[in-house]
Amino acid sequence: EAGVAQSPRYKIIEKRQSVAFWCNPISGHATLYWYQQILGQGPKLLIQFQNNGVVDDSQLPKDRFSAERLKGVDSTLKIQPAKLEDSAVYLCASSSPSGLGTEAFFGQGTRLTVV
């Protein structure tokens, strides 16, 4: 079974530039998550989709971050404009219906460095 695919693996940009990350979840997984993991911290949920609808985006900095999941499969996360403090690993995860007992399956992540 193919896992969660993310690209790119690494990205270096200057502050105030824009960047986009792509995620392809495990086939059939209706729930998709984007997490931000800053060095030394645990993953922090940015946004959660159920199919193509947003379930939780309470911690997404909406002035600069946006995400979409067209057709309920692939998803993109965009940052515009980037700040130095956005340097982190961005993780995508998916799960089958987000019931209480289901775990998330994670991709390798995209390591973003903002200089």
Add this chain to the structure above:
Amino acid sequence: AQSVSQHNHHVILSEAASLELGCNYSYGGTVNLFWYVQYPGQHLQLLLKYFSGDPLVKGIKGFEAEFIKSKFSFNLRKPSVQWSDTAEYFCAVKSNAGKSTFGDGTTLTVKP
């Protein structure tokens, strides 16, 4: 708001030593509890989870965890660690609304 606290940031053990990593959470409702592991260069993956029933759960590679509801704890244990257990371990809680919160992780280094 739910939160997760992992007491140890970095643990160093010798092979064959016993391991216990602490995890406490705060949330007033029904929860699922998870331990995820991230081996060097790999993605986060599930180690074990508690959903309901027996509070002592067993996971992969000889790990187990005990849910103690009265203490809001879900500590991870392994009786004898191996060098290959060197990794970062994350405790997570998932509320009945489907929201997951992770702790800041514990880095385990096992010396051969």
